[in-house]
Amino acid sequence: MTAQLLTRIDHVGIAVRDLDASIELYETTFGLTVASRETNEGQGVREAMLHVAGPPGEASYVQLLEPLAADTPVGKFLAGRGEGVHHIGYGVVDVAAALAQLEADGVRLVDERPRHGSLGASIAFLHPKSVGGVLTELVQTAAR
């Protein structure tokens, strides 16, 4: 048996064409509140985290992602599939340790090392071809 790596659902990442319009949609439809807005050049996105549940460090969010350019992961996704669910971000205790274990288990990694993510988190992506077609993100939240 494999020890449980995923501790919770941190966020659902949704590819959108217009970040401001999508924030407005989630605010007015569901009453959600924006917890953060960031531009992440390394990931090629402008994004917002809308809080759904839980206290900081254990919270879950909807992450709305607008591409900075066509030739970025979210830009290519929008061109190929249109707006919709782009990835799932799961909480892990230690993202570097999780990557090492998954790589040893033969899972295809997108990121060999953790990257900078929203709200100060350390993140890393697993390739959708290794996870049943789902782009999967590991999230280690910032130490409080």
Ligand code: V0V
């Ligand atoms: C592509 N594919 C996907 C997919 N994107 N499948 C499921 N979900 C997705 N989101 C499939 C695509 O349909 C193709 O399948 C195949 O992968 C190759 O697609 P491609 O368009 O040629 O794309 P690639 O290979 O150039 O790039 C795909 C990967 C890329 C997954 C490697 O999107 C990537 O590096 N993603 C990780 C970074 C990222 O997504 N950043 C934005 C979020 P077929 O047609 O061959 O079957 S940033 C974020 O979440 C942050 C900052 C945060 O949470 O804090």
Ligand code: CO
């Ligand atoms: Co994400």
